[in-house]
Amino acid sequence: MAEKISYIGVDLGGTNLKTALVSRHGKIIQTRTASVRLDRGAESIANELLAECRTLVASGKKQGLEVCAAGLGVAGKIDRASGTVVFSPNLPMLDGYPLAKNLQDNLGIPVFMENDANVFGLGEGFAGAAKGVRNWVGITLGTGTGGCLFLGGKLWEGDRLGFSAEIGHMIVEPEGPLCPCGSKGCLEAFASARALISGAKRCIASGGISENLKSMEAAGMLSARTIYDCAKQGDRTALALFDKMGWALGICLANVFSALGIRHAVIGGGVSSAWDLFIGSLETTLARNASMLGAGSAVILRSRLGDDAALIGAARRAKTESSWRRS
Amino acid sequence: MAEKISYIGVDLGGTNLKTALVSRHGKIIQTRTASVRLDRGAESIANELLAECRTLVASGKKQGLEVCAAGLGVAGKIDRASGTVVFSPNLPMLDGYPLAKNLQDNLGIPVFMENDANVFGLGEGFAGAAKGVRNWVGITLGTGTGGCLFLGGKLWEGDRLGFSAEIGHMIVEPEGPLCPCGSKGCLEAFASARALISGAKRCIASGGISENLKSMEAAGMLSARTIYDCAKQGDRTALALFDKMGWALGICLANVFSALGIRHAVIGGGVSSAWDLFIGSLETTLARNASMLGAGSAVILRSRLGDDAALIGAARRAKTESSWRRS
Numbered sequence: 106m107a108e109k110i111s112y113i114g115v116d117l118g119g120t121n122l123k124t125a126l127v128s129r130h131g132k133i134i135q136t137r138t139a140s141v142r143l144d145r146g147a148e149s150i151a152n153e154l155l156a157e158c159r160t161l162v163a164s165g166k167k168q169g170l171e172v173c174a175a176g177l178g179v180a181g182k183i184d185r186a187s188g189t190v191v192f193s194p195n196l197p198m199l200d201g202y203p204l205a206k207n208l209q210d211n212l213g214i215p216v217f218m219e220n221d222a223n224v225f226g227l228g229e230g231f232a233g234a235a236k237g238v239r240n241w242v243g244i245t246l247g248t249g250t251g252g253c254l255f256l257g258g259k260l261w262e263g264d265r266l267g268f269s270a271e272i273g274h275m276i277v278e279p280e281g282p283l284c285p286c287g288s289k290g291c292l293e294a295f296a297s298a299r300a301l302i303s304g305a306k307r308c309i310a311s312g313g314i315s316e317n318l319k320s321m322e323a324a325g326m327l328s329a330r331t332i333y334d335c336a337k338q339g340d341r342t343a344l345a346l347f348d349k350m351g352w353a354l355g356i357c358l359a360n361v362f363s364a365l366g367i368r369h370a371v372i373g374g375g376v377s378s379a380w381d382l383f384i385g386s387l388e389t390t391l392a393r394n395a396s397m398l399g400a401g402s403a404v405i406l407r408s409r410l411g412d413d414a415a416l417i418g419a420a421r422r423a424k425t426e427s428s429w430r431r432s
Numbered sequence: 433m434a435e436k437i438s439y440i441g442v443d444l445g446g447t448n449l450k451t452a453l454v455s456r457h458g459k460i461i462q463t464r465t466a467s468v469r470l471d472r473g474a475e476s477i478a479n480e481l482l483a484e485c486r487t488l489v490a491s492g493k494k495q496g497l498e499v500c501a502a503g504l505g506v507a508g509k510i511d512r513a514s515g516t517v518v519f520s521p522n523l524p525m526l527d528g529y530p531l532a533k534n535l536q537d538n539l540g541i542p543v544f545m546e547n548d549a550n551v552f553g554l555g556e557g558f559a560g561a562a563k564g565v566r567n568w569v570g571i572t573l574g575t576g577t578g579g580c581l582f583l584g585g586k587l588w589e590g591d592r593l594g595f596s597a598e599i600g601h602m603i604v605e606p607e608g609p610l611c612p613c614g615s616k617g618c619l620e621a622f623a624s625a626r627a628l629i630s631g632a633k634r635c636i637a638s639g640g641i642s643e644n645l646k647s648m649e650a651a652g653m654l655s656a657r658t659i660y661d662c663a664k665q666g667d668r669t670a671l672a673l674f675d676k677m678g679w680a681l682g683i684c685l686a687n688v689f690s691a692l693g694i695r696h697a698v699i700g701g702g703v704s705s706a707w708d709l710f711i712g713s714l715e716t717t718l719a720r721n722a723s724m725l726g727a728g729s730a731v732i733l734r735s736r737l738g739d740d741a742a743l744i745g746a747a748r749r750a751k752t753e754s755s756w757r758r759s
Contacts, residue, residue, distance in 0.1 A: 288723045
């Protein structure tokens with residue numbers, strides 16, 4: 106019996122390394138998750154990635170599936186041609202490291218690398234919230250804040266400078282909080298897991314903070330999740346952090362919509378689970394600041410595929426790029 | 433002898449109505465300028481426009497030139513299909529007025545309407561500073577602040593919502609000065625003739641202002657030009673206004689470059705004559721806030737066609753649209 110074709114999709118963020126075996130129709134067959142050890146070097150991440158992929162290849166083989174290619178979604182500025190991570194604020198040890206080339210050499214199948222937010226977008230556009238929408242912006246709220254842009258139904262790649270749709274590094278408040286990228290007041294400095302934690306720490310340091318968050322910090326348990334739980338219990342400081350997140354997203358989306366004359370956005374990533382805590386201030390701020398867009402014209406969609414978006418999108422990237430290369 | 437084909441290009445801003453007879457090769461044959469009377473109604477502007485165009489048609493006829501079509505560049509949100517101005521913060525009396533349709537009916541040739549910044553871009557892209565650049569943003573510094581976007585070598589029209597590339601209404605300082613559009617802290621509220629005048633008036637009202645600017649205001653002579661002259665004479669308040677203009681342009685361009693992964697901009701419009709007074713702070717601010725763009729990668733170009741850009745671009749729009757319609 107001839108083996109059926111399948112692909113590997115990888116989502117490498119600042120916290121987790123997720124891998125999946127994906128059918129050629131874009132269905133997820135199997136997923137795996139490993140932690141990213143930020144204290145270790147690039148080789149360690151590369152080895153972990155190789156081991157995860159080998160496990161999926163072997164598992165596929167048992168099910169009669171041949172893995173033809175792999176797609177990597179990685180947080181940061183990517184040089185696709187050389188398969189190298191150029192600059193990754195959230196995975197600094199990978200700067201300059203040929204992650205895709207390394208995996209391709211060791212795995213023996215074509216490997217394609219893409220920005221993690223772009224693979225999220227490829228997934229949501231193919232089978233998720235943005236299916237059928239031609240012009241839209243995607244934002245992923247994770248450890249950092251990613252972005253992708255689809256114009257005329259295609260992933261927009263700009264001047265191929267190694268980045269595009271860096272929505273997370275658009276400035277929403279000049280002289281605002283410092284962002285890992287080196288600029289001040291970027292969207293990411295308000296709308297990411299790290300921004301929530303930094304914001305909570307700043308509030309604790311300046312006094313006048315709820316006992317709830319303070320004890321979380323003392324126990325080393327301050328995370329986007331625990332701050333969310335505090336907010337749900339009515340903690341005002343925690344609520345204000347999500348409110349500010351929505352405000353920053355509203356300013357940023359107003360700017361993207363004004364600049365591009367478009368009106369659709371899809372928001373995903375782990376922190377988008379806190380949707381009910383930021384969507385109100387997002388929509389109010391957007392309406393107030395997108396003066397050219399008629400009231401109620403903006404369409405803000407929630408990711409439909411969740412964690413699967415990036416995995417499906419990365420596998421899809423592998424499929425289209427490898428079939429392009431074969432033809 | 434068969435008459436040679438020519439086109440009319442119109443640039444209608446908040447201050448002047450400029451018209452030109454343009455050859456089919458994009459050369460300006462004759463230009464005319466009339467003042468815009470903001471205190472009169474839409475009919476008055478429409479009649480003035482018709483008279484100017486009739487003069488050019490008659491003048492062309494004498495030179496053996498047949499005018500085939502006209503292109504109107506108008507500051508504001510445009511409904512191309514109906515030839516109507518939807519919303520124009522700088523020409524409010526035109527809101528909802530079918531300016532292009534009116535002119536077409538009275539002139540008896542096809543008339544096409546386009547946003548004024550877009551025709552500026554069509555001109556600069558065809559024969560000016562952006563010739564040969566595929567992806568770029570254009571900004572016009574006039575009474576207000578216009579924008580245009582060229583992606584893949586074409587004018588980007590977004591979702592055809594009647595606006596796109598409204599760079600002037602991107603927010604650079606939330607809660608900053610009020611903009612005529614109703615939002616606060618738009619680029620236009622810092623980088624336009626009106627912003628310079630408002631800024632000078634705010635400084636005068638709050639005291640501690642140079643005698644120079646104060647006497648200009650008392651004489652009713654406060655304008656972008658006189659503020660520029662004061663700045664050139666070393667007036668600190670005037671210098672600070674241009675510095676702030678450069679800062680706002682820098683923040684805004686950083687955001688456009690981050691969002692689109694592009695690196696070229698062309699700046700034109702009357703107030704861009706003050707280039708030497710704002711380009712320094714623009715470039716410093718841009719370098720500090722476009723974290724994804726390598727140092728020195730941004731290319732900020734000065735309009736090469738000046739006032740002619742919009743006239744040539746509007747005529748070019750008329751040429752391409754009318755030949756499209758004929759074919």
